[in-house]
Amino acid sequence: MKPSRLSARPATMLKRWQLGRRAVIALPLVWLTLFFLLPFALVLKISLSEAAIAIPPYGPLLEYADQTLHVFLNLGNYLFLLSDSLYIAAYWGSVKTAFIATAACLLLGYPMAYAMARASARWQLLLLLLVMLPSWTSFLIRVYAWMGILSNNGLINNLLIGLGLIDTPLRMMNTQFAVTIGIVYAYLPFMVLPLYAHLTRMDNSLLEAASDLGSRKLNTFIKVTLPLSMGGIVAGSMLVFIPAVGEFVIPELLGGPDTLMIGKVLWEEFFLNRDWPVASALAMVMLLLLLVPIVWFHRYQSRELE
């Protein structure tokens, strides 16, 4: 017998296993550092600097002169955001639009996901495909399609005029309404898919038990199905709300003069005023605003996992 060799084996295996585990964790860590943390630090740095007419168009944070290291932290960009009601109005406009769109996605998406989860296995696959299929074409083309549907000379107006229901075209394009429709349309799959995932996993025997105990269908839905799918509702709402707040393309293409959203204001600061520091400060504040629902979501999730 060679006990030494036998005992060495599990040790190396354990080591290897630990190494593998570290590599698996390291990969996303490197990814996050490279593509999130570093850009984030850069934006934070620019937001604390002063705008300048130079390449790049902002001043340095550190300067070494006369054997002293000067640190410049310019908080003026953040204070400036408070001094002009435009920025607060834009944040509010973004949050409001995102909130309405999220609510509409939930109202539309829940019945869809519910029906999908209840369908037979073959139908489920087909329905799932139908939800995801539109995203195989370019996002931009789908938004342009909405321009064709909603415009004054578009599908809906031509149809209504052709039927003699209206004389002058309804104004739908270039309104807040068009922006909301665009966001709901584009983000609906992000609501449906997590809801569907939660609803299919639900244990049917719970519903049977409720029915055995004399609960009516609506009551069962409110007391059993809805609470059990809460995780899906929260996940879907986050997936819609967070990107909708920062949405730039949809309001740019479908929005009108009333559409005031933070993405556009940020673009203006960056390109028209060429004020990279204020634009960065705007982005930082937006990130902070989004951090609140994300943290809340995280806490909800960890509570659910326990």
Next chain:
Amino acid sequence: MGNIHKLSAAVAAISFVAAASAAHAQEEVRVYNWSDYIAPETLEKFTERTGIDVTYDVYDSNEILDAALLAGRSGYDVVVPSTYYFTRQLKAGVYQPLNHELLPNLDNLNPDLMDNLEAIDEGSEYSVPYMWGTNGIGYNIDRVTEILGDDAPVDSWALLFDPEITAALSEAGCGLSMLDSGDEMLSPAMAYLGLNPQSERIDDLEAAGELLADVRDDMTYFHSSRYVSDLANGNICVAAGYSGDVFQAAERTEEAGRDFSIGYSIPKEGAALWFDMMAVPADAPNTENAHAFINFILDPEIAAEITEYVRYANPNAAANEYLSDEILNDPAIYPETEVMQNLYVQAEKPQDVLRARTRIWNRVKSGR
């Protein structure tokens, strides 16, 4: 400009990149210009004449070029910003002075036009104009005449700034649009009010803002490029726009065989005159080749060829004899002298005026 033309231009550009990478050791020049802004044969001719390969990239807005240049090390030898952006970039130290000894064709430039550029770049020290144009009004001739009658003020900013007129147009289902730029809308508003369109006084800007606020509700939208397709499709019928864009809309309308046509007018109260300037970034890798390219564009025959294709006027006096009468006598491309006198070149503004303007503009747009 037809789509087929665009396609062939794109193919030409691609084949050039291919040719450039094949002949590795050869001289090259990297040009970054607006999309659809050169004749299909121009680059080929340049390589034939000078033996220098061209890497030709395109952008479709000044902002994109601006961001690329300000981030530093763009890697381009020749870029073509519009006057207004050029001034800001020059101040930031983006460009290097030109060597006039390498640009003998500079003599071909029209001295009257060049006077307009003295305030921006004295003696063409850093830049040479490529093409020029105006900001004016694009309108659906048939719809506007139908609604306002034969004496519709199409030669005036009243078409966009007079509340009675805009209300009449908007009520009749004729959409209106303005460029989404405080700079490009507040200046004509000041010109319409009889003020100096370049005024930096906050009072003047506020007055212009009020004028625009009065017609705001009649505007379908504020956007700087969407009007091209909307004019052509009949979705809107009056738009403040760039000359070349409106010509493009007019051509599309014609190609599609619509029952209306699009016109372009330079309002009599005054309108912006802009130039796209060829300039060499300070960190350009092939400075001499950049000069060779600029000098080649200043060749009268080459300039005429580009104008014939892109339908923008060139600043080259010697090129006129190579232009077709159709282009040379088109007042929308080469305006008459009286109209030219009322045009203004947008000057660089201090940061606080810039900010005040953006704020007033945002107030106009959001109606607050």
